[in-house]
Amino acid sequence: MIGIYQESIEEIPCLHVINQKFAGKERPTVIYFHGFTSAKEQNLPIAYMLAEKGFRVLLPDALHHGERKMGLSDEERQLAFFEIVLKNISELNTIHNYLLEKKLLAEGALGIAGTSMGGITTSAALVKYPWVNAAAVMMGTPKLQEYARQLLQYVEGNGHSPFSKEDLDSLFQELAEIDLSVHMESLNDRPLMFWHGEKDKVVPFEHSHSFYQAVKPLYKNTDHLQFIGEKGREHKVSVPAMHSATEWFRRHLL
Numbered sequence: 001m002i003g004i005y006q007e008s009i010e011e012i013p014c015l016h017v018i019n020q021k022f023a024g025k026e027r028p029t030v031i032y033f034h035g036f037t038s039a040k041e042q043n044l045p046i047a048y049m050l051a052e053k054g055f056r057v058l059l060p061d062a063l064h065h066g067e068r069k070m071g072l073s074d075e076e077r078q079l080a081f082f083e084i085v086l087k088n089i090s091e092l093n094t095i096h097n098y099l100l101e102k103k104l105l106a107e108g109a110l111g112i113a114g115t116s117m118g119g120i121t122t123s124a125a126l127v128k129y130p131w132v133n134a135a136a137v138m139m140g141t142p143k144l145q146e147y148a149r150q151l152l153q154y155v156e157g158n159g160h161s162p163f164s165k166e167d168l169d170s171l172f173q174e175l176a177e178i179d180l181s182v183h184m185e186s187l188n189d190r191p192l193m194f195w196h197g198e199k200d201k202v203v204p205f206e207h208s209h210s211f212y213q214a215v216k217p218l219y220k221n222t223d224h225l226q227f228i229g230e231k232g233r234e235h236k237v238s239v240p241a242m243h244s245a246t247e248w249f250r251r252h253l254l
Helices: 040-053 074-079 081-101 117-128 144-158 165-177 205-218 239-253
Strands: 002-009 012-019 027-033 056-060 105-115 134-138 192-197 225-230
Touching: 002 040, 002 081, 012 040, 012 081, 027 040, 027 081, 027 117, 027 239, 040 056, 040 239, 056 081, 074 081, 081 105, 081 117, 081 165, 105 117, 105 239, 117 134, 117 144, 134 239, 144 165, 192 205, 192 239, 205 225, 225 239
Parallel strands: 027 056, 027 105, 105 134, 134 192, 192 225
Antiparallel strands: 002 012, 012 056
8 A cells, every 4th residue: 555644854844655565664766856836745646656666755845835835925936946946956965864864765776856846956966966876857957057047037027137146146156066968977877867848838848858969979878868758748747757757767776
């Protein structure tokens, strides 16, 4: 039977999804990050699929989301977008340490994935953490700085920037260090899957597709890299996409 448990890992509210027969045991694990304005509960369908295969799955709430929303307006949360991404990346390390301390993680079997903002988190985390063994980016972008510039243009559309030059310089310096499109060599042949709807108007399809084309020559094991574009699909992960990501992790971590 699949169990769903509420947990707090330090200050991070999480849902812990696992077949009860594996509770307390070292298991291949997937940490799945939700999208902007979403919450951990919305990724229970894919968590269930993964748990059915034998994975331990952790679904954290991002800063200013779900149980951590704390009354921010939509505009305030939008302006905090990259603060949230950076916090996700930091908290991934916290969750990883928790799994090791509690002896819940099978050696060499940690996967990360995410939807939209969670996919952006996933791409950046691959640069920072070599202990991530496999990943799936669901309609996220590996082109962190380029996407940040696009969001900034949108925010500044009314002719006024809410950010100082110093703030922006500091932000882009941080983003440059974890921009997967700049640090492609950090992948080191690790299994990486992209899924993206071809009609996505929120996170450009071309970001992930062009990155895939650019990074493909670096992969010695071609089975470790996959791109799935879904025709007619906008900014919403489909059920077939969830099955594809589940199968990806089954192939590479079980």
